[in-house]
Amino acid sequence: xxxxxxxxxxxxxxxxxxxxxxxxLVDGVRALEDKDVNRAIATIEKDDEIxxxxxxxxxxxxxxxxxxxxxxxxxxxxxxxxQASLHLERLxxxxxxxxxxxxxxFDSPVPETVHATVVEMGDLVIDMASSxxxxxxxxxxxxxxxxxxxxNQVNRLYNSMLEEAPKIAGNEDLFNGxxxxxxxxxxxxxGGDHAVDICELTHFLVTGKFEEF
Amino acid sequence: MEKVNLNTSQExxxxxxxxxxxxxxxxxxxxxxxxNVNLDIVKNKITAFIGPSGCGKSTLIRTFNRMNDLIxxxxxxxxxxxxxxxxxxxxxxPVQVRRRIGMVFQKPNPFPKTxxxxxxxxxxxxxxxxxxxxxxxxxxxxxxxxxxVKDDLDKNALELSGGQQQRxxxxxxxxxxxxxxxxxxxxxxxxxxxxxxxEDLMQELVQNFSILIVTHNMQQASxxxxxxxxxxxxxxxDGKRRTGELVEFSETNSMFTNPKEExxxxxxxxxxx
Amino acid sequence: xxxxxxxxxxxxxxxESMFLFxxxxxxxxxxxxxxxxxxxxxxxxxxxxxxxxxxxxxNKIQVENPRDFLTSLDSxxxxxxxxxxxxxxxxxxxxxxxxxxxxxxxxAAIYLQEFAPKNKLTRFIELNLxxxxxVPSVIYGLLGLAVFVRLAGFGRSVLSGGLTLTLLxxxxxxxxxxxxLKAVPDxxxxxxxxxxxxxxxxxxxxxxxxxxxxxxxGMVLGLSRAIGETAPLIFMGALTYVxxxxxxxxxxxxxxxxxxxxxxxYPQAEWKDTASAGIILLLLLLLTMNSLALFIRNRFEKDx
Numbered sequence: 001x002x003x004x005x006x007x008x009x010x011x012x013x014x015x016x017x018x019x020x021x022x023x024x025l026v027d028g029v030r031a032l033e034d035k036d037v038n039r040a041i042a043t044i045e046k047d048d049e050i051x052x053x054x055x056x057x058x059x060x061x062x063x064x065x066x067x068x069x070x071x072x073x074x075x076x077x078x079x080x081x082x083q084a085s086l087h088l089e090r091l092x093x094x095x096x097x098x099x100x101x102x103x104x105x106f107d108s109p110v111p112e113t114v115h116a117t118v119v120e121m122g123d124l125v126i127d128m129a130s131s132x133x134x135x136x137x138x139x140x141x142x143x144x145x146x147x148x149x150x151x152n153q154v155n156r157l158y159n160s161m162l163e164e165a166p167k168i169a170g171n172e173d174l175f176n177g178x179x180x181x182x183x184x185x186x187x188x189x190x191g192g193d194h195a196v197d198i199c200e201l202t203h204f205l206v207t208g209k210f211e212e213f
Numbered sequence: 214m215e216k217v218n219l220n221t222s223q224e225x226x227x228x229x230x231x232x233x234x235x236x237x238x239x240x241x242x243x244x245x246x247x248x249n250v251n252l253d254i255v256k257n258k259i260t261a262f263i264g265p266s267g268c269g270k271s272t273l274i275r276t277f278n279r280m281n282d283l284i285x286x287x288x289x290x291x292x293x294x295x296x297x298x299x300x301x302x303x304x305x306x307p308v309q310v311r312r313r314i315g316m317v318f319q320k321p322n323p324f325p326k327t328x329x330x331x332x333x334x335x336x337x338x339x340x341x342x343x344x345x346x347x348x349x350x351x352x353x354x355x356x357x358x359x360x361x362v363k364d365d366l367d368k369n370a371l372e373l374s375g376g377q378q379q380r381x382x383x384x385x386x387x388x389x390x391x392x393x394x395x396x397x398x399x400x401x402x403x404x405x406x407x408x409x410x411x412e413d414l415m416q417e418l419v420q421n422f423s424i425l426i427v428t429h430n431m432q433q434a435s436x437x438x439x440x441x442x443x444x445x446x447x448x449x450x451d452g453k454r455r456t457g458e459l460v461e462f463s464e465t466n467s468m469f470t471n472p473k474e475e476x477x478x479x480x481x482x483x484x485x486x
Numbered sequence: 487x488x489x490x491x492x493x494x495x496x497x498x499x500x501x502e503s504m505f506l507f508x509x510x511x512x513x514x515x516x517x518x519x520x521x522x523x524x525x526x527x528x529x530x531x532x533x534x535x536x537x538x539x540x541x542x543x544x545n546k547i548q549v550e551n552p553r554d555f556l557t558s559l560d561s562x563x564x565x566x567x568x569x570x571x572x573x574x575x576x577x578x579x580x581x582x583x584x585x586x587x588x589x590x591x592x593x594a595a596i597y598l599q600e601f602a603p604k605n606k607l608t609r610f611i612e613l614n615l616x617x618x619x620x621v622p623s624v625i626y627g628l629l630g631l632a633v634f635v636r637l638a639g640f641g642r643s644v645l646s647g648g649l650t651l652t653l654l655x656x657x658x659x660x661x662x663x664x665x666x667l668k669a670v671p672d673x674x675x676x677x678x679x680x681x682x683x684x685x686x687x688x689x690x691x692x693x694x695x696x697x698x699x700x701x702x703x704g705m706v707l708g709l710s711r712a713i714g715e716t717a718p719l720i721f722m723g724a725l726t727y728v729x730x731x732x733x734x735x736x737x738x739x740x741x742x743x744x745x746x747x748x749x750x751x752y753p754q755a756e757w758k759d760t761a762s763a764g765i766i767l768l769l770l771l772l773l774t775m776n777s778l779a780l781f782i783r784n785r786f787e788k789d790x
């Protein structure tokens with residue numbers, strides 16, 4: 001197998017993993033929205049596939065480093081792939097977290113506003129993750145920048161949650177639901193960061209410079 | 214090709230240059246080996262010349278110490294400015310040039326004499342014979358060879374290993390106190406261990422000398438050099454002659470992580486050449 | 487077993503053995519011929535050098551004899567004739583030849599190899615050198631007669647003889663020296679020049695010293711040819727009956743080959759033994775010189 005083929009395979013594997021992660025995120029967010037326990041359990045089980053994909057990328061990357069002397073674009077691409085796979089793996093863990101949260105709240109009353117916020121944030125993170133991976137695939141640094149800017153929306157949602165939460169705080173019935181959803185929001189916020197990190201990788205790949213977005 | 218500037222920051226202005234090549238071309242009779250080279254070589258740094266075979270890197274490096282003068286059909290156009298002086302000015306003595314700008318060759322070529330005599334020769338022809346034993350010791354020490362040969366200075370140089378012979382050649386070059394050392398693929402005849410020793414030696418030597426190295430080994434260029442010049446060949450219209458050209462010249466780190474020219478990217482990634 | 491790799495082994499082996507056998511035969515013939523000649527000479531002349539010269543059977547060993555033969559003068563009596571003056575003449579010739587051939591030969595070779603521009607004149611000279619090496623030695627004798635004996639006025643002296651022989655072997659020495667210089671790799675010259683040596687320094691301090699063993703070998707081999715030459719010396723008029731030792735370059739002389747040639751010409755049977763003794767001496771001299779050349783080559787020549 002030539003160097004070209006090895007790198008192409010590595011990138012293909014990354015996008016396959018990306019596909020798995022996005023599907024898992026969609027399942028997680030929908031499960032949480034519909035309080036669908038079965039879907040949640042299915043999401044959690046699929047995490048094994050994501051981990052396997054991650055391991056494969058990791059191993060192939062090490063092998064590539066050991067056998068080839070990568071420079072320039074090849075170097076930037078392969079290191080970006082490795083870092084992106086790590087971010088994707090974290091996003092996969094986020095999907096699992098969504099599944100767990102669903103299982104915890106499905107039979108409890110939940111504050112509607114916070115619930116809606118979580119779902120909105122979840123959809124936003126799915127959108128960002130999807131665009132980030134697309135920008136990486138197409139070497140589109142403008143898309144990367146635009147996607148990274150959506151993190152502002154994530155922050156706004158987060159802040160709105162902060163304003164809502166105290167209003168509901170006193171209500172004992174809703175406490176469990178509130179608690180779980182708030183922690184879920186914090187986790188989603190980190191998911192947004194991972195998507196932004198992937199956008200930074202796109203920028204690095206295209207320009208050779210590393211910048212924080 | 215227009216003159217490549219490294220950058221115009223304040224940092225650049227404080228750099229000293231040992232060579233400034235301005236539109237240099239070298240021909241052998243009618244055959245143009247390399248043309249239109251514009252390069253500024255920074256002092257006390259290691260600059261590597263890389264590129265496929267036949268792109269004129271060896272030819273170019275030999276213009277810097279006027280070794281091309283030995284080939285009757287060779288001619289050089291353009292100017293090479295060495296520390297403020299035009300190297301090819303008619304008043305310049307090539308013999309003095311070669312003392313100030315030393316050269317190490319591809320295949321180690323020690324004289325078939327003792328180790329001591331190998332170094333003494335350069336000192337004698339340049340009338341640097343005062344404290345000759347100290348000078349010999351200093352040169353061998355700087356070339357990281359003293360410890361290995363200090364008890365055997367009267368041994369024949371040809372009995373040394375390839376790597377040792379090459380270090381001896383480096384020692385005799387630096388004994389005459391040049392300010393620049395030109396190296397034409399100095400490690401291609403050596404095994405990897407000997408090669409590594411020479412590369413380590415280069416890092417030490419660069420504190421006192423400017424070093425120009427022609428190398429076929431891309432990893433060596435990326436590991437060992439501070440600046441890198443990439444040359445390629447262009448075939449003439451009738452397909453019969455190939456002339457070398459400078460494609461890109463930049464700091465090694467940036468050339469190997471993010472080269473400016475597509476051709477450079479292809480060559481260093483191993484896609485051609 | 488696959489015939490492709492085992493098939494022709496025996497056939498090839500037989501062919502090879504036959505060919506080797508033929509070669510051996512050639513070698514044997516050559517050596518046998520040489521051995522026969524040498525044996526003949528030695529058996530004829532050996533007694534003359536060692537024993538008291540009686541018709542062979544009585545064992546009167548006179549130890550003085552060998553030296554006598556070497557130091558005695560020529561004589562009409564084959565039993566008393568010695569090779570002394572001829573030996574001295576040969577030695578004189580050797581000295582003259584070496585002292586003139588080596589500097590001129592080496593110098594010409596160095597010029598042609600290192601300094602001469604690659605133009606038509608140089609090629610012309612090179613072509614002629616090769617031709618001169620093949621000119622019959624007799625011609626050199628005539629040249630010597632005209633130029634040294636008559637024109638320069640040296641007369642029939644050992645100087646003229648030496649100069650004539652010099653001309654004879656000079657082309658060979660120049661060519662051999664050039665080969666020795668060519669054998670020095672160009673990287674040595676370049677290495678010397680790259681250190682700031684001038685062309686002269688590079689050539690005379692590095693290239694020539696490395697080529698010296700080869701040049702000396704060429705000189706010795708040329709010399710051994712020179713001392714065996716008879717025709718040119720005869721033509722330029724070396725004397726045939728000499729009963730004195732040459733004491734200065736301009737005196738008359740004779741040489742071992744000439745002396746032997748003369749002795750063979752006399753009718754008495756005993757001269758044959760005397761002549762053979764002279765040949766043995768010449769062979770010993772040649773053997774010594776060739777061994778010297780071999781020794782120098784093996785000991786000093788560089789293995790580039």
